Amino acid sequence: MKKNNSRRSFLKNLSVATFSTLALAGCDMRAIDEFLTKNFRVLSKKEKEDLIHKLKISYRKKYGKEFQISDKPATGGELFGYALDLSRCIGCRRCVYACVEENNQSRDPQVQWIQVLQMEKVRGIDFAHANVYYNPEKVPEEGHFYIPIACQQCENPPCVKVCPVKATWKAPDGIVVIDYNWCIGCRYCMAACPYGARHFNWAEPGIPEEKLNTDTHYLGNRPRIKGVVEKCTFCIQRVRENLYPVCVEICPVGARKFGNLLDEESEVRYIIENKRVLVLKEELNTQPKFFYFFGV
């Protein structure tokens, strides 16, 4: 390409530099450093280590706690999938609150990655008549069934397509992740997601100190800041360590199944091959890796 050394481009660059200097003049060194950090995906191993080291220091300052922040990448042999048995879910919301605790979701204002929809059996899956606010003494209620919905980890994720800054992407193991440091809070992804799975931090997340989970992943449950979007990551901090997501662990009816779609012997593969399976809003071609099935 021909080099453009015109006066016009010199002036353009000069003005950008001036504005940047003015904008950054009011910040301290740490903030400037943070501002100039590159996108997580293009960082070298050394740069990632530095970034995480700095992040740990800032968390120590902010929360008075030592955090473990993993940046463990996908191994390459996995494509994660999830299956949920609609014939067994009773809508008890244990998963919602286990998820909140594991993934450091804000308690006030309330952020919950899992929403449990109550639907009427006579209507079938009908989002227009679904209710998330049901609160009877005991569940399940007669004539109703329940659909917990979180991020569907689409193979063809619309949220990733619309992000103007590439702050969210699909990892090689199929998990759609967000770099909270890179997110500009435009919320295009929330508008694009047909499942309402993305949540915005309208205010500084409020989490009681003793409730903080300090075992975190950079792209997962590390504490977020005001103005960024977050969502389910299949508990990336757990599943990349070969553990089940916490919602699988807590579910009292065993409706939640998780595994590697590339492993022919995994539970999810058995379910897809042998049970009646559906994905939500199939017609949108988002290709979810979250499958709902009927175990009976």
Place this chain on the structure above:
Amino acid sequence: MNATSYSLIKVIMMAGFVVFFTRCTGDNASTEQTNPEWIQNEFMPDSNNIKHQDIAVKPPPFSEGIFPCSECHAEMVPNPHRRKLEYMHVKIDSMFDHDSKNRWCLDCHDLNNRDSLRLASGKLIGFNESQKLCGQCHGDKYRDWKVGVHGKRTGYWKGPKEYLLCVHCHNPHSPKFKPLAPMPPPVRQEDIH
């Protein structure tokens, strides 16, 4: 020409790296560690889905002080006739709801060896393999349970798992899963200030 040979070298180097990397992680995956605290399970069904893994099960959930049954039953004369139960088993009698019209204690418990369960074939089995007893009637559930679809597995999706037995979730005397109190609903948008 120069540029193409350079990019060719780059591609070859990257491919080499990918091969190296996948080999490394493959080796890691095969050296799984088992947690010694878990009870080694020697009575798991022979499902092809779980052959390479150690699977542990919690002991069956007995009411406190009730096992071994022979502690009381050893001194009693076995009575094979259906009747209303007394003393220790009043509660079981009142809750019993498991095809109660057609079945009673001795369809699952053995008349002469109270510390064992009894299959329809007459074969005695321990309380720690009660799933075989349940599977006699609930074959479809037993089939799904063996592959991890019915029931619950916890622990590692790749590595040692913990299995629950049928009786951890279903009281064998009244197996229908009992309703639970739900956790609080989310805050309504109009209630956020």
